[in-house]
Amino acid sequence: MSSTLVIARRELAAYFATPLAYVFIIVYLFLNGIFTFYIGNFFERGEADLVPFFTFHPWLYLFLIPAIAMRLWAEERKAGTIELLLTLPVPLWAAIVGKFLAAWVFTGIALALTFPMWLTVNYLGQPDNGVIVAGYIGSFLMAGAYLAIGSCVSAATRNQVVAFVLTVVVCFLFTASGAPMVLDAFSGWAPQAIVDTVASFSFLTHFNGIVTGVIELKDIVFFTTLIVAALAANAITIDMKKAN
Amino acid sequence: MGATRVRIAGGAALALIAILFLVVNLIAQVGLTGQRVDLTQNRLYTLSDGTRAVLAKLDEPITLRLFYSATLANQFPAFKAFSGRVTDLLDAFKRAGHGNIRIQIIDPAPYTDTEDEAAAAGIQGNETPSGESFYFGVVGTGPIGGREVMPVITPDREPFLEYDLAKMIVSLTAEKKPVLAVISTLPLDVGFGGAMAALRGQSHPFAAYSQLAELYDVRMMASDFVEVGAHVDMLLIVHPPKLNPQQLYAIDQFVLNGGRAVVMVDPNAEVASQMAGQGAPPPQMTSDLEPLLGAWGIKVDTTKVIGDRRLATKVTIPGSRRPVDYVVWLRVPKAQMNHDDVVTADLDQVLVATPGAISAVEGATTTLEPLISTTEDAMAFDPIMLRVTGDPQDLLRGFEPTGKPFTLAARVTGPVKTAFPDGAPKVTEEQSPNPTKEGETPAFGAKERAALKESATPINVVVFADVDIIDDRLWIEEMGQGAQRQVVPRADNGNLIVNAVENLAGSSDLIAIRSRGAASRPFEVIDGLKRDAEQKFLARSQELQAKLQATEARIQELRSARPGGAGGAIVSAETEKALAEARAEVVATRRELRDVQRNLEVDIDNLESRLRFVNIAAMAIVVAIVAFFISLVRLRRRRARRGVV
Numbered sequence: 001m002s003s004t005l006v007i008a009r010r011e012l013a014a015y016f017a018t019p020l021a022y023v024f025i026i027v028y029l030f031l032n033g034i035f036t037f038y039i040g041n042f043f044e045r046g047e048a049d050l051v052p053f054f055t056f057h058p059w060l061y062l063f064l065i066p067a068i069a070m071r072l073w074a075e076e077r078k079a080g081t082i083e084l085l086l087t088l089p090v091p092l093w094a095a096i097v098g099k100f101l102a103a104w105v106f107t108g109i110a111l112a113l114t115f116p117m118w119l120t121v122n123y124l125g126q127p128d129n130g131v132i133v134a135g136y137i138g139s140f141l142m143a144g145a146y147l148a149i150g151s152c153v154s155a156a157t158r159n160q161v162v163a164f165v166l167t168v169v170v171c172f173l174f175t176a177s178g179a180p181m182v183l184d185a186f187s188g189w190a191p192q193a194i195v196d197t198v199a200s201f202s203f204l205t206h207f208n209g210i211v212t213g214v215i216e217l218k219d220i221v222f223f224t225t226l227i228v229a230a231l232a233a234n235a236i237t238i239d240m241k242k243a244n
Numbered sequence: 245m246g247a248t249r250v251r252i253a254g255g256a257a258l259a260l261i262a263i264l265f266l267v268v269n270l271i272a273q274v275g276l277t278g279q280r281v282d283l284t285q286n287r288l289y290t291l292s293d294g295t296r297a298v299l300a301k302l303d304e305p306i307t308l309r310l311f312y313s314a315t316l317a318n319q320f321p322a323f324k325a326f327s328g329r330v331t332d333l334l335d336a337f338k339r340a341g342h343g344n345i346r347i348q349i350i351d352p353a354p355y356t357d358t359e360d361e362a363a364a365a366g367i368q369g370n371e372t373p374s375g376e377s378f379y380f381g382v383v384g385t386g387p388i389g390g391r392e393v394m395p396v397i398t399p400d401r402e403p404f405l406e407y408d409l410a411k412m413i414v415s416l417t418a419e420k421k422p423v424l425a426v427i428s429t430l431p432l433d434v435g436f437g438g439a440m441a442a443l444r445g446q447s448h449p450f451a452a453y454s455q456l457a458e459l460y461d462v463r464m465m466a467s468d469f470v471e472v473g474a475h476v477d478m479l480l481i482v483h484p485p486k487l488n489p490q491q492l493y494a495i496d497q498f499v500l501n502g503g504r505a506v507v508m509v510d511p512n513a514e515v516a517s518q519m520a521g522q523g524a525p526p527p528q529m530t531s532d533l534e535p536l537l538g539a540w541g542i543k544v545d546t547t548k549v550i551g552d553r554r555l556a557t558k559v560t561i562p563g564s565r566r567p568v569d570y571v572v573w574l575r576v577p578k579a580q581m582n583h584d585d586v587v588t589a590d591l592d593q594v595l596v597a598t599p600g601a602i603s604a605v606e607g608a609t610t611t612l613e614p615l616i617s618t619t620e621d622a623m624a625f626d627p628i629m630l631r632v633t634g635d636p637q638d639l640l641r642g643f644e645p646t647g648k649p650f651t652l653a654a655r656v657t658g659p660v661k662t663a664f665p666d667g668a669p670k671v672t673e674e675q676s677p678n679p680t681k682e683g684e685t686p687a688f689g690a691k692e693r694a695a696l697k698e699s700a701t702p703i704n705v706v707v708f709a710d711v712d713i714i715d716d717r718l719w720i721e722e723m724g725q726g727a728q729r730q731v732v733p734r735a736d737n738g739n740l741i742v743n744a745v746e747n748l749a750g751s752s753d754l755i756a757i758r759s760r761g762a763a764s765r766p767f768e769v770i771d772g773l774k775r776d777a778e779q780k781f782l783a784r785s786q787e788l789q790a791k792l793q794a795t796e797a798r799i800q801e802l803r804s805a806r807p808g809g810a811g812g813a814i815v816s817a818e819t820e821k822a823l824a825e826a827r828a829e830v831v832a833t834r835r836e837l838r839d840v841q842r843n844l845e846v847d848i849d850n851l852e853s854r855l856r857f858v859n860i861a862a863m864a865i866v867v868a869i870v871a872f873f874i875s876l877v878r879l880r881r882r883r884a885r886r887g888v889v
Binding site for chain 2: 113221
């Protein structure tokens with residue numbers, strides 16, 4: 001456990017050693033604001049809640065998180081440091097979880113820096129802060145799921161660009177499967193049970209549920225099993241590559 | 245060889261993980277419904293205990309069919325969110341109903357059989373801009389063939405949706421109409437003309453009574469009643485006569501046994517004056533229900549009539565052309581009614597005449613929750629004053645507001661003790677046509693129930709300190725005669741009384757269902773700015789309009805002063821100059837008016853752009869500055885290190 005934390009701390013510190021981390025956070029904050037105010041019509045809606053803010057998170061993460069995740073393993077592989085890492089006296093899973101946790105905490109920091117948004121709605125009206133807390137929890141969980149997928153994909157290639165594109169594709173499948181237009185395409189001919197099943201594997205379905213202020217156990221199960229499964233797949237992929 | 249084996253094993257492991265993930269989530273999807281944490285402030289997604297109790301008591305299935313034009317709803321995004329709340333709530337009902345609640349969601353698409361079905365079920369179609377009918381309503385069908393319809397669900401009713409649905413379920417399972425017993429000196433059932441006039445079609449029941457009779461099995465109690473039978477579900481006491489001890493004891497026991505009552509008493513019941521007739525005894529103008537009210541922890545002072553300057557109704561009096569404020573006839577707006585209580589939440593206006601005030605008695609064990617209150621600009625009068633003076637202005641002249649609001653109607657809940665601690669009172673022949681006989685223990689009102697010293701369950705009583713609320717003259721207008729007669733309400737008095745009875749008629753589970761806060765949480769700061777700006781704009785624009793009119797009038801005047809009238813050709817240079825000045829002034833005023841209008845939103849725009857900046861750029865800039873400094877420090881450190889080396 002402690003080796004996981006050591007790796008996580010070292011990785012997290014490494015993020016902030018390069019300007020990349022700051023650029024990421026700045027882009028994230030900036031896009032969040034633009035989406036909320038201009039596309040989400042924050043003022044025109046006139047409601048003291050963070051719905052226009054959270055609505056765009058799945059789509060924002062779709063492109064920003066793969067950018068963080070792509071270098072998790074592909075970089076080590078390309079630079080050849082992966083062999084070094086694997087010879088260290090730490091178990092493979094500790095390295096995987098440590099790297100993942102560092103990246104997750106990093107996105108958590110970026111998310112936390114959106115707090116002026118929360119202050120804003122509290123200044124303008126009387127929002128339901130419970131719902132907002134749920135929204136942040138949901139957003140953080142979803143970021144973890146995107147990251148875990150990205151980490152797994154990154155382990156499969158030494159090319160960061162390939163890792164990025166593949167992650168976007170996989171994550172897009174997980175996101176879009178809950179989008180109304182995709183479901184509409186199904187609902188014309190497939191039985192409702194199939195439509196529901198497709199929707200139940202979407203980030204959107206679970207995230208939108210949490211954003212209303214209700215955290216359902218099945219949402220938590222979905223995100224955690226997805227993270228665990230992706231990280232397990234991550235370990236297997238590294239093992240397979242090692243054999244090569 | 246080894247690599248291939250690893251690849252096969254790895255592939256199998258990956259496939260296993262994927263399958264495990266799928267299976268676990270498929271099971272979770274079905275098996276884990278309802279395990280949730282509700283973080284919303286008003287526990288929006290959690291059913292109240294009252295609803296749960298109602299649903300737990302079901303032993304036969306009830307079907308709730310939601311007719312919702314889902315395809316048309318795409319045109320109304322705001323409505324879609326609301327419909328999500330409704331389906332969520334229905335879902336919660338279904339879960340709590342343990343198989344006894346069936347939910348069907350039907351989309352009555354235009355020009356289909358389902359649309360006809362919706363219309364036939366009594367769902368109200370609303371025309372959309374595209375000319376199709378939009379349906380959003382619920383039909384409930386019960387096990388014994390009962391049917392209840394909510395023709396339309398509107399977002400403003402959202403706080404009470406759970407209550408409405410639970411009520412629907414309760415009435416679907418009820419086997420008969422509840423019995424409402426009425427104790428009153430007023431001829432609520434036949435009207436003032438009396439039974440004979442009613443037979444000739446010349447008199448008619450009170451409108452509120454007719455409304456109640458549609459919903460309940462209403463029975464007027466004879467004036468010499470001695471007990472409230474076990475078949476009675478509720479009591480409505482309106483301007484009661486002087487009741488004898490045994491009758492009071494009967495009511496006392498009824499309420500202690502969990503019976504519910506709506507009580508209307510009045511220090512000055514104007515409606516009773518219609519009872520006056522030749523040879524008839526003078527009408528009873530005052531009513532109370534002591535000692536029962538005292539035992540319930542409240543007091544209605546019959547020596548005080550409440551007036552409110554801000555709520556006063558305008559009346560025209562002979563000899564005066566202008567209508568004047570009559571401070572004891574009150575037009576009570578929505579703002580003075582309790583928004584959180586289902587009895588008053590939906591009402592817009594109630595008209596009240598010469599009401600009394602309800603106050604809590606010291607040491608009361610009950611809770612008094614005001615339903616209708618006056619403003620702070622109110623005071624109490626002696627009812628004698630009203631009878632002496634004929635001039636409303638006298639009341640207005642002597643008006644000294646007490647600075648605190650009076651409660652005109654209230655809900656009283658909580659545990660109470662009997663008003664008859666010594667048991668059933670013995671009554672004499674003088675007091676009652678059914679006197680207590682020698683050696684007999686009076687057991688009036690307790691024949692079918694055990695005599696109680698204190699309430700079995702907390703009592704729930706709604707008290708009005710005004711009887712005139714029920715007076716047709718106050719709140720309805722009648723049009724037509726005989727069969728053509730139509731009653732058009734001017735205020736919600738009838739609904740107020742029906743709501744009070746209806747809420748109390750429900751099981752205690754139903755009463756316990758709380759309302760939820762409204763879903764809308766507006767930007768109060770922006771709304772405030774808007775109001776301020778509008779107020780400013782209104783004042784300034786009125787000023788400018790007046791100026792504009794004055795100038796235009798001057799132009800007219802100057803024109804007509806021209807020699808030879810408006811069309812005159814010869815104009816003095818002076819007049820011409822004055823005209824030009826006036827015209828310039830008109831242009832300037834118009835421009836100013838436009839500026840005022842344009843500046844209306846300037847404060848809001850400024851605030852919005854400030855907040856936009858803070859949220860879009862400010863934090864990003866802070867992060868950039870921090871990054872810059874950190875890199876600066878690092879660079880310096882590195883240089884220093886290099887310098888050392």
